[in-house]
Amino acid sequence: MKNRRMLLPALLAIVLVFSLILPASVAEASATVHPPDDRADTRSAVDSPSLASVMAVNMASIMGQAQPTPMVAAGHYHTVGLKSDGTVVTLGRNIEGQCDVGGWMDITQVAAGDTHTVGRKDDGTVVAVGDNTYGQCNVANWTDIIQIAASDAYTVGLKNDGAVVAVGYNDGEQRNVSGWTDIIQVTAGYGHTVGLKADGTVIAAGYESAGQSNVGGWTHIIQIAAGSHHTVGLRADGTVVAVGRNDDGQCDVGAWTDIVRVAAGSDHTVGLKDNGTLVAAGSNSYGQCDVEAWTNIIQVAAGGWHTVGLTDNGTLVAVGYTYYGQCAVDRWTDIIQVSGGWGHTVGLKDDGTALAVGYNSHGQCNIGNWTDVIQIAAGFDHTVGRKADGTVVAVGDNYYGQCNVGNWTDIIEIAAGWHHTVGLKAGGTVVAVGDNYEEQCNIGNWTDIIRVAAGLQHTVGIKDDGTVVAVGDNEYGQCAVGGWADIIQVSASWGYTVGLKADGTVLTAGDNSYGQRDVSSWTDIIQVATGWQHIIGLSTNDTLVAAGNNSYGQRAIGGWTDMAQVAAGWHHTVGLKTDHTVVAAGPDVELAKWNLGVIKYTLTISSTPGGSVTTPDEGTFTYNAGVMVHLVAKPEKGYRFVNWTGDVDTIANVRAATTIVTMHGDYTITANFAFNWPLTGGIIGAVVVMVGLVIFFMRRRRATQTKGQGRSKTTPKRRR
Numbered sequence: 001m002k003n004r005r006m007l008l009p010a011l012l013a014i015v016l017v018f019s020l021i022l023p024a025s026v027a028e029a030s031a032t033v034h035p036p037d038d039r040a041d042t043r044s045a046v047d048s049p050s051l052a053s054v055m056a057v058n059m060a061s062i063m064g065q066a067q068p069t070p071m072v073a074a075g076h077y078h079t080v081g082l083k084s085d086g087t088v089v090t091l092g093r094n095i096e097g098q099c100d101v102g103g104w105m106d107i108t109q110v111a112a113g114d115t116h117t118v119g120r121k122d123d124g125t126v127v128a129v130g131d132n133t134y135g136q137c138n139v140a141n142w143t144d145i146i147q148i149a150a151s152d153a154y155t156v157g158l159k160n161d162g163a164v165v166a167v168g169y170n171d172g173e174q175r176n177v178s179g180w181t182d183i184i185q186v187t188a189g190y191g192h193t194v195g196l197k198a199d200g201t202v203i204a205a206g207y208e209s210a211g212q213s214n215v216g217g218w219t220h221i222i223q224i225a226a227g228s229h230h231t232v233g234l235r236a237d238g239t240v241v242a243v244g245r246n247d248d249g250q251c252d253v254g255a256w257t258d259i260v261r262v263a264a265g266s267d268h269t270v271g272l273k274d275n276g277t278l279v280a281a282g283s284n285s286y287g288q289c290d291v292e293a294w295t296n297i298i299q300v301a302a303g304g305w306h307t308v309g310l311t312d313n314g315t316l317v318a319v320g321y322t323y324y325g326q327c328a329v330d331r332w333t334d335i336i337q338v339s340g341g342w343g344h345t346v347g348l349k350d351d352g353t354a355l356a357v358g359y360n361s362h363g364q365c366n367i368g369n370w371t372d373v374i375q376i377a378a379g380f381d382h383t384v385g386r387k388a389d390g391t392v393v394a395v396g397d398n399y400y401g402q403c404n405v406g407n408w409t410d411i412i413e414i415a416a417g418w419h420h421t422v423g424l425k426a427g428g429t430v431v432a433v434g435d436n437y438e439e440q441c442n443i444g445n446w447t448d449i450i451r452v453a454a455g456l457q458h459t460v461g462i463k464d465d466g467t468v469v470a471v472g473d474n475e476y477g478q479c480a481v482g483g484w485a486d487i488i489q490v491s492a493s494w495g496y497t498v499g500l501k502a503d504g505t506v507l508t509a510g511d512n513s514y515g516q517r518d519v520s521s522w523t524d525i526i527q528v529a530t531g532w533q534h535i536i537g538l539s540t541n542d543t544l545v546a547a548g549n550n551s552y553g554q555r556a557i558g559g560w561t562d563m564a565q566v567a568a569g570w571h572h573t574v575g576l577k578t579d580h581t582v583v584a585a586g587p588d589v590e591l592a593k594w595n596l597g598v599i600k601y602t603l604t605i606s607s608t609p610g611g612s613v614t615t616p617d618e619g620t621f622t623y624n625a626g627v628m629v630h631l632v633a634k635p636e637k638g639y640r641f642v643n644w645t646g647d648v649d650t651i652a653n654v655r656a657a658t659t660i661v662t663m664h665g666d667y668t669i670t671a672n673f674a675f676n677w678p679l680t681g682g683i684i685g686a687v688v689v690m691v692g693l694v695i696f697f698m699r700r701r702r703a704t705q706t707k708g709q710g711r712s713k714t715t716p717k718r719r720r
Helices: 002-032 051-064 587-593 677-714
Strands: 071-074 078-082 088-092 107-112 116-121 126-130 145-150 154-159 164-168 183-188 192-197 202-206 221-226 230-235 240-244 259-264 268-273 278-282 297-302 306-311 316-320 335-340 344-349 354-358 373-378 382-387 392-396 411-416 420-425 430-434 449-454 458-463 468-472 487-492 496-501 506-510 525-530 534-539 544-548 563-568 573-577 582-585 600-607 611-615 619-624 628-635 639-646 658-662 667-675
Touching: 071 306, 078 107, 078 116, 078 316, 088 116, 088 587, 116 145, 116 154, 126 154, 145 183, 154 183, 164 192, 192 221, 192 230, 202 230, 230 259, 230 268, 259 628, 268 297, 316 587, 335 573, 344 373, 344 382, 373 411, 382 411, 382 420, 420 449, 420 458, 430 458, 458 487, 458 496, 468 487, 487 525, 496 525, 534 563, 582 587, 600 611, 600 628, 611 667, 628 639, 628 667
Parallel strands: 071 107, 071 297, 107 145, 183 221, 221 259, 259 297, 335 373, 335 563, 411 449, 449 487, 525 563, 600 667
Antiparallel strands: 071 078, 078 088, 107 116, 116 126, 145 154, 154 164, 183 192, 192 202, 221 230, 230 240, 259 268, 268 278, 297 306, 306 316, 335 344, 344 354, 373 382, 382 392, 411 420, 420 430, 449 458, 458 468, 487 496, 496 506, 525 534, 534 544, 563 573, 573 582, 600 619, 611 628, 628 658, 639 667
16 A cells, blocks of 8 residues: 555656656757758757857858859948959059059959958968058968958958968057957958957957957957947847947947948948948048948948948949049030039039039038029139129138138139139239148239139149249149240149140140150140049040049040030049030949949748748748848747758858848758747646646545544544
């Protein structure tokens, strides 16, 4: 009987243990029985890859792929594009040779520093061009590199073993990275280097005066970017963190969500959302944050003061420094004169009104209310208009008083320089206002003048006898025009002067750093225009010739015909056609010609019973190479998500129901679900135990009662 009484508690204990062990064992079995690629994923939670360690595989996949993924990189003053065939294109400043990449081949990644460009080849070696003052281009001996980064005057390389190498400037000890290990991505700021570790934490070296290196507490980071004095981190959940200088709000990214990439410029931050749109924070002094209208973006780069986006059709869009929309003149009609400033273009219509496009930071394009205008001139950041009655109007930057022309009268010609304005009066005298640091406004004694021109810091005038006078900065000899004769038009720019002779030939004086004065062979010229480092000539056959710098595409005028007038801005050229329409060449137009190529991959998604993939959905989808796709798997009631299986090398976290997959090939993946035994089994076990306990106590009570009754019948009462 005693053994029988012990039997029930023993059985209940067995049931309790079984109810706890069974769910875990069944759940593990259900998670590994039927993976879609016939491979059992038997890794435990301890040895499963972390989000960041899988990103390391992702990085290796990106860098080691057979076909390069098109990408764009932005330096301080230049833009670099990697084409799908492994060649590279550039646009922008090339003073130091940073755009001399014409011979590069087999490139799989590009990076742009301040004045140098770096490329990673498919064999893990690295090439670099541009300024090498501090040895930032000394990368020829690097091997086994899987990622590169470039900044002000130094270059960083990530090796396939997680170590980091660096060359170049080291004033802030930003190159002190030799002891770093387990790194899966590197980025470089002005004077600080940041590394993303395989466990999702972040490390930094270099300047920390603005807090830009205070990244020690970051976790769950999957991508990093460094600006001049700030650092940005993308979390696995699509949110963003930032530290460092925040004078312009470049670190105000706390409210961002659904971000799949981040980029950091000098003083601005850009985030690419999973729907192909962008958000931006920080300085917008050059319009570098005006990206809210962009769509279908698959990659973004932030330069010093400009932002570039790669679209899903392989073309690019850009805003910011040199990309001001100053070339957006294709819809202009009824134009009779054009003029180009630093970053804006002005057009005079035949009804006396004016149009303007481009950089408008100082209101230099606010000329919509002008009337009765018969001539226009665009300066650096100001615009001047001459009215039919001989008075003058001006808008824009007036820091030096260059717009103080309200009292001018009897003006028959105007010219706008960098920060000064010149007016030719009917009597042959000249007036000037604005910056006079180089005495460029000292023209009070000029007489018999018939034409005027204004350069950076010098002023030029043609006398009625065809000779020329000049005042102002003469560092490059740009005012050495005393021997010129038979001149009918002059044009002046940064450090040089051009004169058109009556016989159609051209004379020049001053700086020739970019060959802008190489015009000795020109003939039959009827008008000249000067930009910062380029010169354009209009020929008698209504075509154009050009000399000088072409790094911004400002000389891409070879196909232009039927031209009536030409103007040159800082980095762009504007042409007025005989039908009164306008064409333009420059960075906006040149970048629009780029097509880095389109590579498409398919993503096939399925799920096991017990749940479904809700984002993007289940089925087969097509994406551009390099696109980061959000994945969301949702279990049904009573089930739980287990993992992703299949082609999972570029999935950020295979055990997370919400994660990201980066497209670098054709992938087939499955979301696996399992019956939620820990909950269901636990409930069943608890019910069994409770029922068993009730039965146990009821039987025990009954046994006690029976025993009591038996004793009362057989035991006599004691007498006192």
